[in-house]
Amino acid sequence: MAVSRSEAWQGGIVAASRALTPEIRRIEIDVDQPVAVTPGAHVDVRLSIAGERDRRSYSIVDATDGGRRIALSVYTSPVSRGGAAVMNALAPGDRLELTQPLNDFPLRPGADRYVLIAGGVGITAMVGMAAGLQARGADYRLLYAGRSRPLMAYVEDLREAHGERLRLHVRDEGTSLSIPDLVDSIAPGTEVYVCGPIRLMDAVRREWMSRRRPIADLRMETFGNSGWFDAQEFTVRIPATGLEARVRPDQSMLEALEAAGADMLWDCRKGECGLCEVRIVGLDGDIDHRDVFYSERQKDARSKMCCCVSRVVGSAGRGAVVDIVTT
């Protein structure tokens, strides 16, 4: 479907909320205006997090009752930025504000073959895509990777719906996904859709690019909320102005800088646009690049970072410090 970023906000009432796994809740919302949901669509939800109005994006799992009820899946990471806690606390009858379905990750009909790759809660976006491909009789595979089966949502539903086309990769069962093997197995003319943690997306993209496969055949959805390392507190300093801020695990470096009074530019807040770029002039620790804006070469150079999602980590309990220049 056409790419529309025009936001229309409306109200919704929580109809149901239940835990699918210890970390993932399914939240069903009755929206005031029925919506048309295309595979890959998400909604933005307005939340009040620690007294601040903020917004979070959640992929739509499915829509029922003629688009009057939509279902989201919310993942609570050990170091959530706060959105999940607010979402998880929602109870039936609660009202919330949300957008119409937005789609930056549309499924395009007409490819020869499709491979859908989901990691963890990334399966949320893939449920609708797989259903859409099945409905069209397309040639598709759905790969679903997770740490352990009890932590993986929708497994039984997906097995029932997709049978042999579904392949589970479970780390605790020794069946982890081998990205190089996977990319080798993908025939030319296949469109690949990935949604999941940044390490999964980075690994797929690295293998993809190293084989000189067309970048346009690789589609990704990122909400910028996962990393290579657990989020820790660290210090960011701007030597030129003497500004210094502590970045708590539950906030981004961008948020900490803004709270400390730095005038920052940003747009997507999910590591895609590069507008929030800062230059690194001093570093005690390592960078946890969580963006998809930089190439591997640029990430390895450790000279810049997208402060909306990327973080700094220390080693052996030492607090990390980064000195930056803002644009």
Added chain:
Amino acid sequence: MQQTVTAKLLDHPRNAWYVAAWDHEVGRKKILARTVAGRPLALYRTEDGRAVALADACWHRLAPLSQGALVGPEDIRCPYHGITYDARGRCTSMPAQETVNPSALVPSFPVVDRYRYVWVWVGDPALADPDLIPDMHQMTDAAWTGDGLTIHAPCNYQLVLDNLMDLTHEEFVHSSSIGQKELSESEFVTSHTDTTVTVERWMHDIEAPPFWLKNMRDRFPGFEGRVDRWQIIHFEAPSTICIDVGVAKAGTGAPEGDRSQGVNGYVMNTITPETARSSHYFWSFQRNYRLDSQLITTQLRDGVHGVFGEDEAMLAAQQAAIDANPDYEFYSLNIDAGGMWVRRILERMLLAEGRDHAPAPRAGAQVVR
């Protein structure tokens, strides 16, 4: 019970194939900018000849891609900052960065080359079945030949359909060429299916009007005398109307099926809504006699072009009058039977898309579809 509302102007279905251009208009020399069903498109061909229809607005700052350049086998480059897209609308490179933004793309619309036209589907791409393209086989069938042109009609597409479904207007609008009083005096028969409407009219033992007399003399040099004349109007949803027209020597059996003593043409019309108040009206006149005569092909094309210029002027005047009299309604007559069936079919298509009869405002988010 379903009620047909005689909406003066009708919104257009989105889940439909519309002609975007003649096949020769879409190529690699220049990118064609054309609005189809309210959607501005950039049309071009890949190096291997496939037609491509992309939204004519770059993902970045919405600069029109149609003012850009074709690069490589299939990519198009934005004229403003050089962002490139492939034929699927997927971003292939961005200036000044080593990666591409994962959400960067422009919508790409299904396209089919058929019957000398480039057809495009601007609705839900999952529903874009090429078998739904209306039958216009006379455009490419070896038993027929002809040529046509495009009229940019400054009116809602429904007014063009009304015009073609009731040809009694020929007596008044086209009095010097194909009009004659028998058009209004003769009986007509209307029939329909879920997606088609047919209006058939025969005029027996009449004088041939100038256009048809000329055609008869092309086939039967020196022809004099009276003719049996027919018009069989065939509508196929949403906006294609192929009209079987001709005359034969009176009493030689044309009404019973023997057209050997006559001349037969097909007026092939397909109308593409551009905006709520403008349309691309693609037409061609195809004939099945003197196939090798380019002279006749050109004379017929130019002749019909002159006739259709009279329609265009009337349609523009009608649209202006509609706009100038917003509080006046349409009334319907018996002669509108074919056109009213067309309206009902279109209303049902709009209903199936969850939409209303009247043209929607052009801007704004479509929350409910």
